[in-house]
Amino acid sequence: MNTITDLIHKSRLYPVLVLDRLISPGKRQKIIYLSRVIIVVLGLILAFYLSKNYLPAFLVDYLSLVLALKNKILGLLLINLSIFIVAILLEVYFSSFYYLELIAKNLYRSEDIFTMTVGRILYGAKTDDLLVGFLQSDIGGQIMRRLGIGRPTIDLFLATSPSPVSAMLLAQTDGPVIKLKDLAKYLFDQSPAFREFLLSHSAKEIDFLGATKWIVLGIELSIWKSRWWELDNLSRVPSLARDWSYGGTYHLDMYSRDLLKDREVDSLADTPTNRQAEMDQLETILSRSREANALLVGEAGPDKMNTIYHLAHQIKQGQAVTALTDKRPVLLEVSLLSASCKEKNIFEQTILAIFSEATKAGNILLVIDDLANLVAIADKYGANLISLIDPYLASNTLQVIALCDTDNFHRFIESRASLMMLFEKIALADLSSEAITEMLLQAVWLVENNFNLFFTYQAVTEIASGASYYFPDSIGSDKAIDLLTEIAPWATSASLQIVDVSAVRSFIQNKTNIPIGEVTAKEKDKLLNLESILSSRVIGQREAVSAVASAVRRSRAGVRNPSKPIGSFLFLGPTGVGKTETAKALAATFFNNENELYRLDMSEYHGTDAVDKLIGSFSTGNTGVLSTMVRDHPYGVILLDEFEKTTPAVLNIFLPIFDEGFFSDMNGKRVSVKNIIFIATSNAGADLIWELVEKNPDQAISRSVLIDAIVERGIYKPELLNRFDATVIFRPLGEAELAKIAELQLKKLAKRLMEKGLTLEITSELVSSVAKNGADQIFGARPMLRYIQDQVEQQVADKMIAGEIVAGSKFSFIASTLSPTGLEIKVKNL
Amino acid sequence: MGIVTILIDYLLWHYSKAVMSLFVVYRNFCLFLSNFFSLPLLFRTWLSPWRRLDEGYPKNFTDIESVLSTLVLNLLMRVVGFIMRTVVISAGLLSIIILTALLPLALIIWLLLPLIIIFLFCLGVGLLFV
Numbered sequence: 001m002n003t004i005t006d007l008i009h010k011s012r013l014y015p016v017l018v019l020d021r022l023i024s025p026g027k028r029q030k031i032i033y034l035s036r037v038i039i040v041v042l043g044l045i046l047a048f049y050l051s052k053n054y055l056p057a058f059l060v061d062y063l064s065l066v067l068a069l070k071n072k073i074l075g076l077l078l079i080n081l082s083i084f085i086v087a088i089l090l091e092v093y094f095s096s097f098y099y100l101e102l103i104a105k106n107l108y109r110s111e112d113i114f115t116m117t118v119g120r121i122l123y124g125a126k127t128d129d130l131l132v133g134f135l136q137s138d139i140g141g142q143i144m145r146r147l148g149i150g151r152p153t154i155d156l157f158l159a160t161s162p163s164p165v166s167a168m169l170l171a172q173t174d175g176p177v178i179k180l181k182d183l184a185k186y187l188f189d190q191s192p193a194f195r196e197f198l199l200s201h202s203a204k205e206i207d208f209l210g211a212t213k214w215i216v217l218g219i220e221l222s223i224w225k226s227r228w229w230e231l232d233n234l235s236r237v238p239s240l241a242r243d244w245s246y247g248g249t250y251h252l253d254m255y256s257r258d259l260l261k262d263r264e265v266d267s268l269a270d271t272p273t274n275r276q277a278e279m280d281q282l283e284t285i286l287s288r289s290r291e292a293n294a295l296l297v298g299e300a301g302p303d304k305m306n307t308i309y310h311l312a313h314q315i316k317q318g319q320a321v322t323a324l325t326d327k328r329p330v331l332l333e334v335s336l337l338s339a340s341c342k343e344k345n346i347f348e349q350t351i352l353a354i355f356s357e358a359t360k361a362g363n364i365l366l367v368i369d370d371l372a373n374l375v376a377i378a379d380k381y382g383a384n385l386i387s388l389i390d391p392y393l394a395s396n397t398l399q400v401i402a403l404c405d406t407d408n409f410h411r412f413i414e415s416r417a418s419l420m421m422l423f424e425k426i427a428l429a430d431l432s433s434e435a436i437t438e439m440l441l442q443a444v445w446l447v448e449n450n451f452n453l454f455f456t457y458q459a460v461t462e463i464a465s466g467a468s469y470y471f472p473d474s475i476g477s478d479k480a481i482d483l484l485t486e487i488a489p490w491a492t493s494a495s496l497q498i499v500d501v502s503a504v505r506s507f508i509q510n511k512t513n514i515p516i517g518e519v520t521a522k523e524k525d526k527l528l529n530l531e532s533i534l535s536s537r538v539i540g541q542r543e544a545v546s547a548v549a550s551a552v553r554r555s556r557a558g559v560r561n562p563s564k565p566i567g568s569f570l571f572l573g574p575t576g577v578g579k580t581e582t583a584k585a586l587a588a589t590f591f592n593n594e595n596e597l598y599r600l601d602m603s604e605y606h607g608t609d610a611v612d613k614l615i616g617s618f619s620t621g622n623t624g625v626l627s628t629m630v631r632d633h634p635y636g637v638i639l640l641d642e643f644e645k646t647t648p649a650v651l652n653i654f655l656p657i658f659d660e661g662f663f664s665d666m667n668g669k670r671v672s673v674k675n676i677i678f679i680a681t682s683n684a685g686a687d688l689i690w691e692l693v694e695k696n697p698d699q700a701i702s703r704s705v706l707i708d709a710i711v712e713r714g715i716y717k718p719e720l721l722n723r724f725d726a727t728v729i730f731r732p733l734g735e736a737e738l739a740k741i742a743e744l745q746l747k748k749l750a751k752r753l754m755e756k757g758l759t760l761e762i763t764s765e766l767v768s769s770v771a772k773n774g775a776d777q778i779f780g781a782r783p784m785l786r787y788i789q790d791q792v793e794q795q796v797a798d799k800m801i802a803g804e805i806v807a808g809s810k811f812s813f814i815a816s817t818l819s820p821t822g823l824e825i826k827v828k829n830l
Numbered sequence: 831m832g833i834v835t836i837l838i839d840y841l842l843w844h845y846s847k848a849v850m851s852l853f854v855v856y857r858n859f860c861l862f863l864s865n866f867f868s869l870p871l872l873f874r875t876w877l878s879p880w881r882r883l884d885e886g887y888p889k890n891f892t893d894i895e896s897v898l899s900t901l902v903l904n905l906l907m908r909v910v911g912f913i914m915r916t917v918v919i920s921a922g923l924l925s926i927i928i929l930t931a932l933l934p935l936a937l938i939i940w941l942l943l944p945l946i947i948i949f950l951f952c953l954g955v956g957l958l959f960v
Contacts, residue, residue, distance in 0.1 A: 015835055015836045015839035015840075016839070018836055019836050019839075019840070022836075071957045071958075071960050072957065072958055074954075074957050075953075075954045075955065075956065075957030075958035075959075075960075076954065076958060077954070078950045078951070078953050078954030078957065079950075079951055079954035079955065079958070080954075081950055081954075082947045082948075082950040082951040082954065083951075085943070085946075085947055085950075086947055089844075089943070092848070093840060093843060093844075093848075096843070096847065096848070096851065229855050229858060229859075230858065231858040231861055231862070234858055234859070234861075234862035235862065235865060237862070237866060239865055239866055239867070239868045240866060240867055240868060240918060241867070241868050241871075241872060241914075241915070241918045242868050242871065243881070244872070244875075244880065244881060244911065244914060244915065245871055245872070245874075245875035245878055245881075245882070245911075245915075246881065246882060247881060247882030247883070248881055248882075248883075318865060326868075326871055360882065361882065362882060
C-alpha cells in the first residue's frame with residue numbers, strides 16, 4: 001500500500017518535515033524578529049552600563065536599576081542570542097532543502113521521493129485523503145486563492161464529502177521526484193468531484209496547473225533572493241576598475257548613452273523578459289571572433305529596445321556570456337547624429353571618429369538605435385555608409401547591434417545586399433499569449449505590492465489574451481504590461497481588492513466599448529429582444545433583422561470564431577429599403593453608439609489605383625483609407641456601400657479580411673479587423689428581386705435563385721459570397737411598410753417640434769400622404785425625408801415666421817385641394 | 831519520531847552538507863572578490879597603457895624626436911596604468927587573503943556552534959538566576 005504515511009516514512013525528508021511542522025516558518029520568522037528586537041534593546045542597555053564612566057552624573061543616577069540588574073540583563077541577552085542563532089540555523093537548514101529543488105533539479109537522491117513543497121502538504125495531511133490534505137494545506141489554499149476560490153468555498157466543497165483520493169498511484173512525471181505540479185495533475189485526474197468543483201468556478205485544468213506553477217515560481221524566487229551568499233546574488237555588485245583597461249570614447253559619448261549607467265536598465269532589475277530566445281541568439285552572434293554584428297528587426301515599439309536593455313542588464317550583473325563580459329553597451333542615438341551633421345564631410349568625419357574610437361576602446365558594444373534612419377541620412381548626403389563602416393564592422397574588437405523597424409527594414413535595408421552581409425538578422429517573433437502570460441505572472445507581484453491588490457490567475461491570462469485580441473496593433477507584451485498597469489489604478493479607484501476575469505473584462509469593455517463582460521440582466525433583456533428593438537427602426541425586414549440579431553448574440557456569447565471579424569454581412573436589395581438604417585441600428589445596439597459606423601463608398605474605388613487608395617501604396621508611401629480607418633477606429637461597424645461598384649481586385653482584398661480577420665497594408669504590416677462588423681450593401685440583383693416580388697408578392701425571395709443570378713452575371717464570385725457570415729435579402733417595401741416608415745419619420749419631426757413647444761398631431765391623412773408622395777418604386781423610402789422636409793417642415797417654418805404658429809400651438813395637416821402639395825396646416829388652438 | 835532522531839538528523843546535516851556548503855560559500859566570496867576587484871582583467875592588462883591612452887609611432891622612424899616623445903608618452907601611460915592596477919590588485923589579493931584566513935575561524939565556529947549555543951543558553955540562565 002502506498003499511503004501518504006508510507007510515502008512520508010520512506011522519505012529522507014521525514015525528520016525535516018517533522019521539525020518544520022514543530023516550528024513552522026511563520027513561528028521561525030516571529031522568533032527571529034522578536035529575539036532580534038530584544039537583543040538590540042538589551043544590547044543598548046548594556047552599552048549604557050558599560051559607558052557609565054563617560055556619561056553625565058544625572059544620567060548615571062537613572063542607571064541605578066540597570067546596575068542592579070546587569071547580570072540578569074546579560075543573562076537574558078545571552079539566552080536570546082542563543083535562540084536567535086538557533087532560529088537562523090533552522091532557516092538555513094530548511095532553505096538548503098528548498099535550494100535542492102532550485103539548483104539540483106537532476107541531482108535528487110533516490111530516497112528523496114518528493115520535493116520539500118510536496119512533503120509539507122503530505123505531512124500536513126490528517127488523513128490518507130490527498131485531496132483533503134492538499135486543499136487544507138497552506139500551499140493548496142494559496143493555489144486555490146489564485147484561482148479565485150477562497151477558504152469558505154473550499155470548506156463548503158469539502159463538506160460535500162468528495163470521494164477520497166489515495167496516494168497509491170501518485171508518481172513523478174519527469175525527473176526523479178514528485179513535484180507539486182505532479183501532485184496537482186494527479187488530483188485533477190483522479191478526482192471527478194474536484195474537477196467539477198474547479199470547472200464550476202471557471203478554473204480549467206490549464207488554469208489549475210498554471211496557478212500551481214505560479215505559486216512554485218514565487219516560492220523559488222523568494223528562496224533564491226534570501227540566499228544572498230549565492231554567487232549569482234553576489235555578482236550583482238558592480239566591479240571596480242573595469243574601464244581602466246579600455247579606451248575613452250569622446251566623440252561617441254556626444255551622440256550616445258552608456259547603457260551601464262542608464263536608469264531604464266536599472267529599472268529592469270526585477271522585470272522578467274520574454275525575449276530569452278532572441279537574447280540567446282544575440283549572445284551567440286556577438287560571441288563570434290569576427291563580424292560579430294546583429295540586426296534586430298521587429299515591429300515599431302519598445303520591444304527591440306527592451307531586449308537591448310535586458311542584455312545590458314545581464315552584462316551589468318555579470319550574467320552574460322564570456323564574450324560580453326567587461327563590455328560597455330553604448331546606444332548610438334541616430335537622431336542626435338542627424339541633428340548635428342549638416343554636411344556630407346561632417347557626417348563622414350563623425351561616423352569615422354565614432355567607429356574608430358569604439359574599435360580602439362576595445363570594450364564597446366555599439367547599439368545603433370535606428371539603422372534605417374542612419375542609412376537614410378547617409379543617402380541624403382550622398383555618403384557611402386557601407387564603405388565607411390565596413391572595416392570596423394569586420395574587426396574583432398567591435399561588436400555592433402543595429403535596430404530596425406520591420407517596415408523600414410523592407411524599405412531601406414533588405415535590398416542592400418552589401419549592408420545585409422555585415423549583419424546577421426534576428427527577427428523578433430510575435431509573442432504567443434502563453435509567453436505573455438508567463439511574463440505577466442512575474443510582473444503582477446510588483447503591481448500587487450504597489451496597489452495592494454490581488455490578481456487571480458485567470459485574470460492574468462485574460463489580460464494576456466485581451467491584449468493580443470482587443471489591441472492587436474500594439475506589441476503584445478508591451479500592451480499586456482500597459483493593460484496590467486492601467487487596470488491596477490482603475491481597480492483601486494473602483495474599490496476592488498481582488499482583480500478577477502470579470503474585472504479585467506469590464507475594464508477592456510470600458511476601454512474599447514466592445515461588450516465582453518458578463519451579460520447583465522438589462523443587457524440580457526436587450527439581447528433576447530434584439531429583433532423587436534431593431535424592428536422598431538428597420539421596418540419590414542424581418543429576415544435581415546433576424547440574421548443580424550443572431551450574429552450579435554453569437555458574438556456576445558463568445559462562441560464566434562475569434563480569428564474572424566465580429567460579423568460580415570452582405571445586404572442585397574433595392575435602394576431605400578433600410579439597408580443603411582439596419583447598419584446604423586446595429587452600431588447603436590452593439591456598440592451603444594450610432595457614431596461607431598464608418599462608411600466607405602465603394603463606388604469611389606473603381607479605377608486602376610483602387611487597391612492603392614484602399615490599403616495604401618508602397619511606391620508612393622500613401623496610406624490607405626481602409627488601413628487608416630481601421631487603425632483609428634479598431635472597434636465598430638464598417639459600411640461598404642455599393643459594394644458591387646468596386647473592382648474585382650478590391651473585392652479580392654476582402655477575401656482574407658472576411659476569412660482571417662486581417663489584411664496587410666502597403667508595408668506588408670498586418671492590420672487586424674477582428675473587432676469590426678463589416679456590412680456590404682449592394683443593389684446587385686435588385687431588378688430580379690423586384691421581378692420575384694411582383695410575381696409572388698407573398699412568398700419569400702428565393703436566395704438560391706438570386707445568388708445564382710448574381711454569380712452568373714459575374715458581379716460577385718462564389719468564394720466571396722461564401723465568406724460572408726450571412727447574405728441578407730431586403731424586400732422592396734409595401735404600402736403598409738412605407739406608411740410605418742412615414743409615421744416613424746413624422747414622429748421624429750414631432751419630437752423636434754416639441755422641443756420648441758409646438759405640438760404636431762400626426763393624423764392618418766398626413767401619414768398616408770407622406771407614404772404615398774414621399775416614396776417611389778425606384779428609390780424606396782429614401783426620398784421620404786426630403787419630402788417631409790420640403791412639404792411639411794417648410795409649411796411649419798412659413799407659419800412660424802408669419803406668427804401663426806408660436807410656442808404652445810397645436811396643429812395638424814389636413815388634405816387640401818387648394819395646396820399644391822395636397823396638405824394644408826390646420827392650427828387647432830392657442 | 832523522537833526529538834533525538836530529529837536532532838541527530840540535524841547534526842548530520844550540520845557536520846556534513848553544511849560544512850561542504852561553507853566551502854562553497856567561501857568559493858563564492860573568493861569569486862565575488864575576484865570579480866569585484868576585476869582581478870583577471872587587471873592581471874591581463876597589468877602593463878597596458880592607462881585607459882589605452884597611447885600614441886601611434888610615426889611612419890617615418892628618421893624623426894627621432896617624434897619617436898622618442900611618443901615612446902616616453904606611451905611608457906608614462908603604461909607606468910600610470912601599472913601603478914593604479916597594482917593598487918587595486920593588491921587590495922583584491924589582500925581581501926582574498928583575509929577571507930582565506932577567516933575560513934578556518936568560520937569553520938571552527940561552525941563546528942562548535944551547537945556547543946556555543948548550549949554554552950550561551952546555560953550561561954544566560956545561570957546569570958539570570960544568580
